[in-house]
Amino acid sequence: MGFWNRITSIDRRAIYLLIAIAIIIPLFFPMYLPVPVSREVKSIYDYINNLGPSDVIILSEDFDASTMAELQPMFDAVLRHAFLRDVKVLITAAFPTGAGLAYRSVKRIAEEYEKENGRDYIFLGYKPGFGIAVQMMGIDIQKAYPTDYFGTPLRDLPLTKQVKNYKDMKLVVTYAGSGIAGVWLTYAHERFGLPMAVGCTAVMGPDYYPYLQSGQFIGLLGGMKAAAEYERLINKPKLASAGMDAQSWSHIVMIIFIIIGNIGYFITRKKKA
Amino acid sequence: MFYKRQIPLLITLIAGFVFMIQYFVPLKASQNLYAWYLDWALIIGIFSGIMGFYSIIRLHYVKVIKKAPNWYFSLITLLCMLLMVLSAIFTGMESESLFMKFYNYVQVPIEATMFSLLAFYIASAAYRAFRARTAQATALLIAAVIVMLGRVPIGEYISFWKNIAIPLPGGTTWHIPSLTAISDWILNVPNMAAKRAINIGVFLGSMVMSLKIILGIERSYLGGD
Numbered sequence: 001m002g003f004w005n006r007i008t009s010i011d012r013r014a015i016y017l018l019i020a021i022a023i024i025i026p027l028f029f030p031m032y033l034p035v036p037v038s039r040e041v042k043s044i045y046d047y048i049n050n051l052g053p054s055d056v057i058i059l060s061e062d063f064d065a066s067t068m069a070e071l072q073p074m075f076d077a078v079l080r081h082a083f084l085r086d087v088k089v090l091i092t093a094a095f096p097t098g099a100g101l102a103y104r105s106v107k108r109i110a111e112e113y114e115k116e117n118g119r120d121y122i123f124l125g126y127k128p129g130f131g132i133a134v135q136m137m138g139i140d141i142q143k144a145y146p147t148d149y150f151g152t153p154l155r156d157l158p159l160t161k162q163v164k165n166y167k168d169m170k171l172v173v174t175y176a177g178s179g180i181a182g183v184w185l186t187y188a189h190e191r192f193g194l195p196m197a198v199g200c201t202a203v204m205g206p207d208y209y210p211y212l213q214s215g216q217f218i219g220l221l222g223g224m225k226a227a228a229e230y231e232r233l234i235n236k237p238k239l240a241s242a243g244m245d246a247q248s249w250s251h252i253v254m255i256i257f258i259i260i261g262n263i264g265y266f267i268t269r270k271k272k273a
Numbered sequence: 274m275f276y277k278r279q280i281p282l283l284i285t286l287i288a289g290f291v292f293m294i295q296y297f298v299p300l301k302a303s304q305n306l307y308a309w310y311l312d313w314a315l316i317i318g319i320f321s322g323i324m325g326f327y328s329i330i331r332l333h334y335v336k337v338i339k340k341a342p343n344w345y346f347s348l349i350t351l352l353c354m355l356l357m358v359l360s361a362i363f364t365g366m367e368s369e370s371l372f373m374k375f376y377n378y379v380q381v382p383i384e385a386t387m388f389s390l391l392a393f394y395i396a397s398a399a400y401r402a403f404r405a406r407t408a409q410a411t412a413l414l415i416a417a418v419i420v421m422l423g424r425v426p427i428g429e430y431i432s433f434w435k436n437i438a439i440p441l442p443g444g445t446t447w448h449i450p451s452l453t454a455i456s457d458w459i460l461n462v463p464n465m466a467a468k469r470a471i472n473i474g475v476f477l478g479s480m481v482m483s484l485k486i487i488l489g490i491e492r493s494y495l496g497g498d
Contacts, residue, residue, distance in 0.1 A: 010400075012397045015393070015396050015397045015400055016393045016396070016397065019392060019393055019396045020393070023392070033426035033427055033430050034429070034430070035426045036426075036429050036453060038457070064384060065380065065381040065384035065385045066384045066385065066387065066388035067388065068381070069385065069388075069389065097380065097384070100373065100376045100377070100381075101381065103373075104368060104373075104377065107368055127315075128318050128321070128322040129314065129315050129317070129318020129319060129321070129322075132314045132315045133315065139307075139308050139311065144315075149366075150367075191296075202424060206460055206468065207468060209460055209461060209464060209465045209468065210468050210469050213465060223424065225424055225425060225426070228426075244426050247425050248426055248427035248428075249427070250392065251421045251422060251424075251425050251427070252422075252427060253396070254395075254396050254399055254421065255418055255421060255422065257396060257399065257400040258399055258403050258414070258418065260400075261400045262404055262405055262414075265405075265406075266405075
C-alpha cells in the first residue's frame with residue numbers, strides 16, 4: 001500500500017487524538033488572538049447600552065446542556081451587560097433542563113453584581129407549553145407565570161409593578177440551539193411588536209441571516225465567536241474568549257485534514273486511472 | 274365514529290377559521306377571545322406534559338416486564354426518573370438541593386459530553402467524505418473552508434493581505450478583503466439568497482398543509498381507527 005493510500009485510510013482514532021490535542025493545548029497555553037467585533041453583535045451591544053434602570057428586557061435560555069458550550073457564554077455576557085447598565089431582566093427557559101442551567105448562571109452573576117430576584121430581575125424559569133406562555137406574556141405576564149421559579153407570587157415582587165406585558169419591555173434575546181427562536185419571532189415580535197435578538201449555535205447562524213437583514217432581529221449572536229466578541233465589548237473576557245484559541249486550532253486541524261484527504265483522493269484516483 | 278372523526282374535524286374547522294380571522298381583528302372582543310384561547314391552550318399544554326410522562330413510563334415499564342432486548346436500559350431510565358422526581362419533591366430545587374446536585378453533576382455533564390463528541394465525528398467524516406469530486410462539491414468545499422476560517426479569530430490573523438491597498442482609477446484604493454470579510458459576504462449574500470428561497474418554499478408548504486388540516490383534507494393527525 002502506497003503512502004497516499006495509507007494516508008487516505010488513516011485510523012479514525014488518530015484523527016480524534018489530533019483534534020483533542022488541538023482543542024486541549026490552546027486551553028492551557030492561550031495565544032489570546034484578537035477577536036474583531038462584527039456588526040450584528042455590536043448592534044445588540046449598542047441597543048442594550050442605550051437602555052437604563054427603567055427598562056426591562058427578557059433573556060430566554062432556550063437550550064439545554066447539549067449546546068451550553070456555545071450558548072451559555074453569550075447568555076452570561078448579555079446578562080452581565082444588562083446588570084452593568086442596571087437594566088431589569090426577566091429570565092425564562094423553553095426547556096425544563098434549560099431552566100436549571102439558567103438558574104445556576106443567574107445566581108452566580110446576580111451575586112457578582114449584587115442584584116436581587118424580584119427587584120432587579122425575576123427568574124421565571126420553565127413553563128410547559130412554552131409557545132403559549134410566550135403569547136400570554138404579550139397580554140399579561142402574571143397570567144403566563146403566576147409565580148416565579150421559587151414559587152413566589154409575581155404580584156408580591158416589586159419589579160412586577162414596572163412591567164405588565166411586552167408593551168413595557170424593550171427587548172427579548174432568545175438563546176437557542178433549536179427552532180424556538182421562530183416562536184418568539186412569530187408571537188412576541190410579529191404579533192406584539194417586541195424587538196428581538198437571537199443567540200444561536202454557529203451551525204444555526206446561517207438560518208437566521210435573512211431575519212437579520214429584514215430588520216426582524218436587531219442583532220445576531222452566532223456561535224462562541226459572537227460570545228467572545230460580546231465579552232470583549234463589555235470588557236469581561238470569560239469562557240468564550242478562552243475557548244476561541246481552541247476553536248481556531250481545531251478548525252485549522254480540520255482544514256488540514258480536508259486538504260490532505262483531497263490531495264490523497266486525487267493522487268490515488270490518478271494512479272487507479 | 275361520529276365522535277372520533279366528525280367532531281374533531283368540526284372543531285378544527287371552526288377553530289382554524291375563527292383564529293385566522295381573529296388575528297386581523299383589533300376589537301376588544303377579539304382580544305378577549307384570544308386571551309380565553311390562551312388560557313385553554315396553556316391548560317392543554319400542561320396536560321400534554323402529563324401525557325408525555327405517562328407515555329414514557331408505560332413504554333419503558335412494558336419493556337422491562339416483557340424483558341425486551343436491552344430492557345435494563347429501560348429500568349435505568351425508570352429508576353433515574355423516579356430518583357429525580359423524589360429528590361425534587363423532598364429536597365426542593367434550590368442550588369444546594371440533591372435534585373440540583375444530580376442535575377449539575379450528572380445530567381449536565383452527560384448531555385454536554387454527548388454533544389461534544391460530535392466534533393470528533395465531524396472531523397473524521399470531513400476527512401473521509403469532503404472531496405472535490407465535482408464542480409459543485411469544490412464550490413462547497415472552498416466556501417466551507419473560508420467560513421470555517423472566517424468564523425474564528427485566526428482567520429483574521431492569517432489574512433496578511435488585508436492591508437494591501439490596490440490603487441483604483443479616481444484616486445481611491447481597494448483593500449483585499451480578509452477571510453472574515455469574505456466569510457461575512459458568503460453568509461450575507463449567497464447563503465441568504467438560498468435560505469430565503471428555502472424558507473419561502475417551506476412556509477408556502479406550511480400554509481397549504483394548515484389549510485388542508487383546517488378543511489379536513491389532511492386527517493392523519495386523527496390517527497388510525
